[in-house]
Amino acid sequence: MDVLKELFVEPFRVFFNDFMGYLPQLTSALCIFIIGALVSLFIAKQLPRLLAFTKLDVLAQRLDIPTLLYRGGIRDPFSKFISGVIGWIVFIMFTLIAVKALRLTPMEILIERFVLYLPQVFTAILIMLLGYLMANFLRRTVLITAVNAGIKSAGLIGQFVKYGIFFFALTVAMEQLGIGKDTVIITYTITFGGIVLALALAFGLGGQDQAKTYLKQRLSGEKDGIEHL
Amino acid sequence: MLDKEVVAQIEQIREADILIGIPSFNNSKTIGHVVRAVRAGLAKYFPDMKSVLLNSDGGSTDGTMDVVKNSADENLHTILLTQHLPAFFKITTPYPGIPGKGSAFRTIFEAAERLNVKASCVVDSDLRSITPEWIELLLKPVLNSGFDYVAPLYQRHKFDGTITNGIIYPMTRALYGQKIRQPIGGEFGFSGNLAKYYLSKDVWGTDVARFGIDIWMTTTAIANHFKVCQVYLGAKIHDAKDPGTDLSAMLSQVVGSCFELMEEYHDRWSPVQHTIDIPTFGFHYAVGLEPVPVNVDRLIEKFQLGVKDLKDIWALFLPEDIIATLIKRQYDSNHPFSISDEIWARIIYSFAAAYHKKIIHKEHILKSLTPLYLGRTASFILDVWSSGADEVENKIEQLCNAFENEKNFLREIWS
Known part of the structure; x- marks a missing residue:
């Protein structure tokens, strides 16, 4: 009987004791997870209403963020989108805390690494977002200025400025993440330098006459006699 | 100071x-x-x-x-x-x-x-x-x-x-x-x-x-x-x-x-x-005025360039029918170049409302008006090319009436 007990009952007893010993951690992890899920759900649902008072969507519209979201397949207003993102961040944070509460050593190491890498990811995302906003703002500024100056390739110049700034932001973001650090910088430098050189040559050799006419008009102040005011 | x-x-x-x-x-x-x-x-x-x-x-x-x-x-x-x-x-x-x-x-x-x-x-x-x-x-x-x-x-x-x-x-x-x-x-x-x-x-x-x-x-x-x-x-x-x-x-x-x-x-x-x-x-009297040289083709060219490159920006705050009309005017060689008083009044009011609502950066709204203004100036010059002073004043009066008639449109889009 003792043999049988030792062979069959003891493992169950040990497992039960271990399980009972582990149960507080499991319960605590489960509670943290459920609370996290509820809090994130609450944030995702209620935050848009709060943000509506702050006129965040108007500000986003001015910064052309809805276009960025639309291109990424997101049709929601910016306030709803940002509430969703905050909701997800809260949910992930609670999940990480819940997993940590389980005290599983390999998982703890993984989480630690992940958490240490997070600031770089956030910085990279921020750089990309600012780069996108800056690129769009400057594209518009350059485009409108070029059109008002009567430059026929205004659209092209605007696009060049936009993508130049965007790729610069991408390079900095990649450097921040440590992905192909040197390769990205070298590629960007060669590409950007090449484009500038190509444009300089094209303008200098192919557009001499246009440059001459343009400068002549600007310097001589050749214009209509209309008094606009 | x-x-x-x-x-x-x-x-x-x-x-x-x-x-x-x-x-x-x-x-x-x-x-x-x-x-x-x-x-x-x-x-x-x-x-x-x-x-x-x-x-x-x-x-x-x-x-x-x-x-x-x-x-x-x-x-x-x-x-x-x-x-x-x-x-x-x-x-x-x-x-x-x-x-x-x-x-x-x-x-x-x-x-x-x-x-x-x-x-x-x-x-x-x-x-x-x-x-x-x-x-x-x-x-x-x-x-x-x-x-x-x-x-x-x-x-x-x-x-x-x-x-x-x-x-x-x-x-x-x-x-x-x-x-x-x-x-x-x-x-x-x-x-x-x-x-x-x-x-x-x-x-x-x-x-x-x-x-x-x-x-x-x-x-x-x-x-x-x-x-x-x-x-x-x-x-x-x-x-x-x-x-x-x-x-x-x-x-x-x-x-x-x-x-x-x-x-x-x-x-x-x-x-x-x-x-x-x-x-x-003051006593009104007729006066001789110095001639004003003007190159209408260049004004229209700048308008056309504006429509080509800035229509996407204007589309953020100008009504669709106005954008469509502007695109049509861009290369319409069958009719003399013209931007009507009503459309011009609506354009200006739309810019004012966009400025009020801060739809995009204010400087972008204002600066993007230039090609439209040049287009409208070209249209006005062509319209009054052979008109006398009184006729010109009547045309300006008509434009003022258009601005007054379209004021409800402004009230609607303002809020």
Whole structure:
């Protein structure tokens, strides 16, 4: 009987004791997870209403963020989108805390690494977002200025400025993440330098006459006699 | 804000009845004539009044201030047929603050306040057609009839004053209900009280300090119920503006100031339904005007370039049907180039509403108006190419009616 007990009952007893010993951690992890899920759900649902008072969507519209979201397949207003993102961040944070509460050593190491890498990811995302906003703002500024100056390739110049700034932001973001650090910088430098050189040559050799006419008009102040005011 | 030397000069003068302000920047060729006309006007029409001339200069490098300082009373006895020339004080000073006409005016307002003057007027330093009678006309309504603000009324070439004729006059009239024909004319008369009121406003870091000053002065006077009139001054002929002057910046400063005032005075303009004539003084007479060279093809080219490259930006705040019409006008060779009054009124109102709602950066909204303005200017020039002065005035009247009829559209899109 003792043999049988030792062979069959003891493992169950040990497992039960271990399980009972582990149960507080499991319960605590489960509670943290459920609370996290509820809090994130609450944030995702209620935050848009709060943000509506702050006129965040108007500000986003001015910064052309809805276009960025639309291109990424997101049709929601910016306030709803940002509430969703905050909701997800809260949910992930609670999940990480819940997993940590389980005290599983390999998982703890993984989480630690992940958490240490997070600031770089956030910085990279921020750089990309600012780069996108800056690129769009400057594209518009350059485009409108070029059109008002009567430059026929205004659209092209605007696009060049936009993508130049965007790729610069991408390079900095990649450097921040440590992905192909040197390769990205070298590629960007060669590409950007090449484009500038190509444009300089094209303008200098192919557009001499246009440059001459343009400068002549600007310097001589050749214009209509209309008094606009 | 005033220079210490100027304050000392003003303290010596103590009080004055009249102040004439002349803002300037590199106008040495014409300012001498303006100063002589002012001097003659004061001597002829206000001999018993204590008068001060203040030249507020923007840092001229061509000796403008020296011309003012050294301009003597030469030939004045023969011009006025009198031996008696009343006392006359002259102050020249560089103005502080943002470089621009508005900053120059601020210095003039401050001097008017310190001197406690009864009436003031400002005249441009590049005028070639100014006569001594302008001084009488700009000051007398203030001194004798209790008006606070005197706007000018000129005869101008039909192609001149296109921002005035195409945007500012129709809009000011439709918004505030008063028919001030030259709201941004450049020459104005105003009372000491109004000068004090202008100074009480904190606008000197905005476009008002630049080209926005004229529309700001006019609108502030109307919207705050100051007594307003206009005087007929004859022809306005002046030196060509500096070729380096950027049209887009000028348009943006004037229109931007107008839009800012719409924010401030929404309660005033929104209920206005009808327009009224304002008291007009002066003897109307026909004058010969200098021809204005104009290249319509180039204006249309710039409009077409704008439609090609800026239509996506305009689509953020212009109605779809207007965008479609503009695209159609871009290369419509079957019909003469034209942008109708109704469409133009809606375009301007849509820009005003977009500015109010801050749909995109304000500077982008304002600067992107330039190609449309050039298109509309081309359309107007083609329309009045062979018209006489009266017919041109009728066309402008029709445009004003369009702005008034479309005001409900503005009310709808404003909120």
